[in-house]
Amino acid sequence: METNQSSHSTKKVLTIGGLLVTMGVVYGDIGTSPLYVMKAIIEGNGGLASLSKDFVYGAVSLVFWTLTLLTTVKYVMIALNADNQGEGGIFALYTLVRKKARFLIIPAMIGGATLLADGVLTPAVTVTTAIEGLRGIPVVYDAIGDNQSIIVWITIGIIFCLFQIQRFGTETVGRAFGPIMFCWFAFLGLTGLYNFAQDLSLIAAINPYYAIRLLFSPENKVGIFILGSVFLATTGAEALYSDLGHVGKRNIRVSWPYVKICLVLNYFGQAAWLLKVKNDMTYIQADDLNPFFRMMPAGLEFFSVIFATVAAIIASQSLITGSYTLVAEAIRLRLLPKLKIVYPSTQKGQLYIPTVNNLLFLLCIGVVFYFRTSAHMEAAYGLAITVTMLMTTFLLYYYLLQKKVPPLIAGASMAFFAGIEIIFFVSSIVKFLHGGYVAALIALMILAVMLIWERGNLIEERYADKVSLYDYKNQLKSLSEDKTIPMYQTNLVFLTGNLKNHRIGREILYSILDKRPKRAKVYWFVNVAVTDDPYTEEYYVDTMGTDCIVNIQLRLGFRVSQSVNVYLRQIVQDLMREGTIKPQPQTYTITPGRIVGDFCFILIKEELSRLTHLKKFDRMIMQAKLAIKKIAVSPDRWFGLEFSDYRVEYVPLIIGQQLKSNLSRVNVKDF
Numbered sequence: 001m002e003t004n005q006s007s008h009s010t011k012k013v014l015t016i017g018g019l020l021v022t023m024g025v026v027y028g029d030i031g032t033s034p035l036y037v038m039k040a041i042i043e044g045n046g047g048l049a050s051l052s053k054d055f056v057y058g059a060v061s062l063v064f065w066t067l068t069l070l071t072t073v074k075y076v077m078i079a080l081n082a083d084n085q086g087e088g089g090i091f092a093l094y095t096l097v098r099k100k101a102r103f104l105i106i107p108a109m110i111g112g113a114t115l116l117a118d119g120v121l122t123p124a125v126t127v128t129t130a131i132e133g134l135r136g137i138p139v140v141y142d143a144i145g146d147n148q149s150i151i152v153w154i155t156i157g158i159i160f161c162l163f164q165i166q167r168f169g170t171e172t173v174g175r176a177f178g179p180i181m182f183c184w185f186a187f188l189g190l191t192g193l194y195n196f197a198q199d200l201s202l203i204a205a206i207n208p209y210y211a212i213r214l215l216f217s218p219e220n221k222v223g224i225f226i227l228g229s230v231f232l233a234t235t236g237a238e239a240l241y242s243d244l245g246h247v248g249k250r251n252i253r254v255s256w257p258y259v260k261i262c263l264v265l266n267y268f269g270q271a272a273w274l275l276k277v278k279n280d281m282t283y284i285q286a287d288d289l290n291p292f293f294r295m296m297p298a299g300l301e302f303f304s305v306i307f308a309t310v311a312a313i314i315a316s317q318s319l320i321t322g323s324y325t326l327v328a329e330a331i332r333l334r335l336l337p338k339l340k341i342v343y344p345s346t347q348k349g350q351l352y353i354p355t356v357n358n359l360l361f362l363l364c365i366g367v368v369f370y371f372r373t374s375a376h377m378e379a380a381y382g383l384a385i386t387v388t389m390l391m392t393t394f395l396l397y398y399y400l401l402q403k404k405v406p407p408l409i410a411g412a413s414m415a416f417f418a419g420i421e422i423i424f425f426v427s428s429i430v431k432f433l434h435g436g437y438v439a440a441l442i443a444l445m446i447l448a449v450m451l452i453w454e455r456g457n458l459i460e461e462r463y464a465d466k467v468s469l470y471d472y473k474n475q476l477k478s479l480s481e482d483k484t485i486p487m488y489q490t491n492l493v494f495l496t497g498n499l500k501n502h503r504i505g506r507e508i509l510y511s512i513l514d515k516r517p518k519r520a521k522v523y524w525f526v527n528v529a530v531t532d533d534p535y536t537e538e539y540y541v542d543t544m545g546t547d548c549i550v551n552i553q554l555r556l557g558f559r560v561s562q563s564v565n566v567y568l569r570q571i572v573q574d575l576m577r578e579g580t581i582k583p584q585p586q587t588y589t590i591t592p593g594r595i596v597g598d599f600c601f602i603l604i605k606e607e608l609s610r611l612t613h614l615k616k617f618d619r620m621i622m623q624a625k626l627a628i629k630k631i632a633v634s635p636d637r638w639f640g641l642e643f644s645d646y647r648v649e650y651v652p653l654i655i656g657q658q659l660k661s662n663l664s665r666v667n668v669k670d671f
Contacts, residue, residue, distance in 0.1 A: 014250045017178075022251040023185070024177025026243045027259050028315030029122060030071070030236025031181060034188060034263065035129045035308055036374060037063060038270045039290045040229035043375060045221050048289055051278045058214025060271040061205040062230045064264060070389070071237040074417050076256050079241045079392065080249040082399045085557075087534045088244025090115065090392055091329040097398040104395065105335075105454065111391030112330055113447035115238060117384040117439050119323035120360055122235075123162065123316035124367040125381045128155045129374040130308040133293040137301045146287060148372055155368055158309070162316055163361040166352055167342070177314050184311045189262035191304070192269030195295050199272040228382060228427035233267070235385050236315075238392065242322055245534070270295055288375070323360060324353050332530045332562070334457055335450050337632035341561070355631070363442060376435055383428040384439040386421055393418045449628060456625030459618050466503040469525070469551070473544055475513060476523055480548040485519045489645075490584055490597030491572075492520035494604075495564065499527045499551050502544065507604055511649055521597065522581055526552045526564060533557050539571060547581050565599075572596050601646035 041059050042048060084092040094108035131154050134140045144150045196202065204210070214220050215227075240252065273295035277283045283294065296304045328351060330336040342352040371377045393414050400410035428436060469476075479485070492512070496504045504525055512518050536557040543550050554567055575581045576595060584597030 014248075014254060018247060018251045019255045020178030020182055022178070022247040022255045023181040023259070024179075024314060025246050025318060026240050026252060027181060027185070027236065027255075028177075028311070028318035029126075029239045030234065030263070031184060031188070031259065032126045032130075032308070032311050032315045033233050033235065034192075034266045034270070035126065035133075035290075035292050035312070037229065037233045038267065038274070039129075039292065040232060040375070041226065042274065042289070042291070044226060044229050047284070048274070048278055048286075049284045050219075050221065051274060052219050053275060054210070054217065055214065055219045056271050056274050056278075057202065057205045057210045058217065058220070059226075059230070060202065060267055061208065061211035062214065062227070063233045063267050064206060065208055065211050066230055066234050067260060067263065069420060070234045070417070071240070072256070072260065074393070075237045075241050076253055078413075079396060080244060080252060082396060083244055083249065085533045085535060086245055086248065089242035089326065089329070090238075090388065090395065091326065091333060091335075092245075092534065093392065093395045093399060095333070097395055097402060100398045100402065104398065107391040107394045109335060109447060109450045109454070110443075111388045111395075112326060112335070113450060114384040114387040114391075114439075114443045115242070116323055116326060116446050117443040118235070118238075118381075118388065119319045119326075120363045120442055121367060121377065121381045121384065121439060122319040123159055123312075123364050124155075124371075125374055125377040126312035126315050127158050127309065128152075128368060128377060129290070130305065130312040131155050131158070132288065132374055133290060133305040133308055135288065137305065140302075152368060152372055156365055158313065159316075159361070159364055159368065162313060163320070163357055163364075166320060166357050167354070177317070180310060181314060184307060185259055185262040187304075187307060188266040190265075191296060191300070192262075192264075192266035194297060195269035195272045195276075196265060199275055202268050202272055202275075205268070205271070222430075224423065225427045225430045227424050228431055231382050231386060231424040231428065233263075235382060238385060238388050239318060239322055241392070242326070243318070266292075288373070320357070320360060324351050324356060327353055327356050330450070332556075332560075334453070334530070336453060337449075337628050339632060367438065370438070371435060381439070383425075383431065383436040384443050386425040386428050387443070390418060390421045390425065393421060452621055452624045452628065455618075455621045459622060461497075467506050467509060469502040469504060469544065469549070472509055472513070473546065473549065477546055477548055479513070479517060479519055480521060480523070482519060485517055487520070488518040489520050489600040491522045491524060491599040492518055493524040493526060493564075493568070493599060493601045495601070496525050496527050498529075499525065499553055502542075502551065505604075508602075511602060511604065515649070518602075520548075521584060522548050522550060524550050524552060524568070526554065526568070528554045528556060528562050528564065531555050531557050535560060539567065541571070541575065541580070543580055550575070550581065565601075568599070599645060603646055603648045605648055605650050 038059070042051060045051070045055065079093075080088065082088070082093050082096060084096050090108055090111040094104060098104050098108075128151065131151050134144070134151070135146075215224055220226055244252065270291040273291055277294075283289060286294075293301065293304055293308075327336060327339065328341055331338055331341075339353050339355045342354065367377065397410055397414040400414070401407060432440070494504075494508050494511075496508060508525070512523065534557040536555055537560060538555045540553040540555065541550065552568075552571060554562075554564065556562055572581075573596070576583055583595040586594045586597060
């Protein structure tokens, strides 16, 4: 075995720069939660007129303890330890525990689908909420009044620009995100402190007694379902875990206290402002009251809207790029079809997937046009992410067992978090008919594609017609030396599935021997295996005792590009250097002394044959998979072969029982 291990470090250095980058990359989503959490809570309870002192104390206490238990304890203290070579997120967690049980792929797919659905909703709800803050400025309100169409079109314009710049990469813009978000959190903390200082008695709300009492208080008109709005305060916690690989756990853990203090100060400031104005008719009669913007000191209203819009764009940017990473990981784990991936800059981890970008954009503007107001969007927002959190908790239980944590402790701790999240999920379900169904529909569409792809792979593997290369070794050697047959290519490369026991698909040997004998000096059979480690780069070689047959297994991490031609170039040089295969000197070449011959890649595309007899459900799955495959990137582009010599051959995909002919011969007079 030859190895070429990635030098990727799993430890990020703790620096001021690293902390600033963490501010911009990790906390965008949770950092914009103050824009809508308290607004959603008071609207859900009937508005400002129905508020009491006990209700406000209980509401801010619920927010504080939600941030503490779910974000601080579960994610910052526990989940960040579940890193795969420094990478985080639900798919990285799945790769750590998938050997425990086959069924663990189900919670991983559900969590991934709902997290992608959150990537659709985040830009819509955060940007709309920020732009709606314009109404709090008297001059602007006099101009636009309650005309929501203007808000909608401004939001659409911002979202359109946001998605259009993705193709150019965000390396330059990204450098500014950290300082901007650092200032944003300082702004949250200072404006919150300004109002909180006017009623410091609210500090008592840190006592969880107020939170628990509110859940059962008659002043709380929606009962336990208030948690559906409270949960919005921690929607960015899953993104915090997913972005672990970009910044490292130490940078997150050191920066989180500052972020949490600023968030808590802002929530307490909004609570203090609500207590001050809860009997003021000016505010009681106001439509679409948002305490975040209304509590701003005089002269800061317009600035707060602009700053909030910038923060919302950064939060949206984080979710969009996070969606690219999530999809790329799912593709390499064979949970989604291959899609074109572009690397627009030299910055590590930066990628762009045009298909995902376009789908997110269309769904996002669809959500804005459909719901129109942030209040309606909030009904959909939060439902999807509660499911992701539940799936993460489920997988974390198996991770703790794998780390030899006593089953009782692992079970009790994860049951505690699961219990909280189930309550949040039930609280969010009550909003299902008010908009939650949109989040569910988006997540179900994504999940359906994953299930079809995964099930289709299993069907193909179950019925795959494979043969042993050993049975055809002599034929291949003879064909390679048979000078009566014209040379087809010096090196002929086939991409194949698992090469275990030297078994490959029959269609490959049919292409070499039967369809048209293809004579070559060397036949290459290349398999790409995705490892559980994100940055593995190694290969295994077996020539079966010949100099004309080379079996290659490329072992690549789930975050490594699968550019086969680049890797093959190195492998050829390695094998010639050690004498495993003979040099292939070229008579005609622009490179003097070239000893590597020409290569041709044979790509085999499959079409489901009518001769295949499958169970009705399995046949539907295979037809759906092949239909989805048509929108996927072609194998030549996925494996980096678009500038190489390659040829495509179409073969019938015959799986399951093959239909047999039962014709009877008869004699007829009139023919």
